[in-house]
Amino acid sequence: MVKFATMAVRLLALAVFFAVSAVVFWFALVFTVHRGAMAVPDLKGATVEEARAVVHDLAMDIEVEEPGVFSASIPAGAVALQRPHPGFQVKAGARITVRLSLGNERISVPEIRGESLQSSLRGLETLGLPVGARIQVDGHAGPDQVIATDPPMATWVTPGTEIDLLVNATPELEFWVMPSLMSRQVGVIRRFCSEHGLRLGQIHEVAYPGLSAGMVLRQYPPAGSPLSRSDIISVWVSR
Structure with missing residues (x-):
């Protein structure tokens, strides 16, 4: 009976030893991993020069990734997205990838010269560009074909901009x-x-x-x- 009790005490002591060792190992591992680690700063809204200055003080680097992204809240040329996200733990020398804001979303007025009015209306609607005034002239193109737009084709505009159309009403005279x-x-x-x-x-x-x-x-x-x-x-x- 005494031998059994002694063995039980030894087993309990051994279990406690392994448990304590595991805890110590875990804390040692965490300390090793996080030693010298630092949180990624929030660079959103900063210019590239400002962002480089911030990460330089933390011994990090910045890489600008293309293409940029449209943003209504962040001015063009400022950081709009970053990876890793702010607060993520990294070590010295880490590289932060950023994408810059292109400002408000812009759409290029499509090249619809010579297209039918109905086809042009569908194309503009798909792009989020409503049609404004429709001005008709005679004898400058095929029947019901678009001749010009205002703003001109290939111009960058914001979504919702009205596009005026100059449309031929009659067949072109030869x-x-x-x-x-x-x-x-x-x-x-x-x-x-x-x-x-x-x-x-x-x-x-x-x-x-x-x-x-x-x-x-x-x-x-x-x-x-x-x-x-x-x-x-x-x-x-x-x-």
Whole structure:
């Protein structure tokens, strides 16, 4: 019985010894790990120069990471994000990675010249840019196509900025230079107009002694004038 009690006491003492040793080892490990460690400072809102000065005093370094981030509360060029976070324990020589603020979010007005009005409206709405005034003009592009914007395309604007559109209302008019029809036979003029989709209007016959019938004496529009498919060509010919 005495031997059993003695053995129990020894086992208890051994257990206490191991428990104390474990606690001592744990504190020693924590002390070793944290010896020389320091908390990462909060650099948010500081310029790069200010942040470098702060971490330099703590024997740390800074690395600026691209791209920057948009922030409505932190001015452009100041630290907006950092890694590790403030308060994290690091040792001397640690590197703090920061990303700088780009200021308020900005959006580039898209290149929509030549696109249809409906397609442009959808694209601008997706970007968070409402459409303001829609000004229509005639004959400068295809039907219902965007010609220009205000602010101009590729301009950086803040979300919610209204974009005014200049839109063509009618198909683009195709122009040629009116050729000279003088002294040509009216039959040649008819074929010319038919082949080029031009409209030949009234043919006026004029008495002109000494000249064979059907020769063009006068024309409208005059030679060198702009000519579109909607214009009507009139000629005066000898009879």
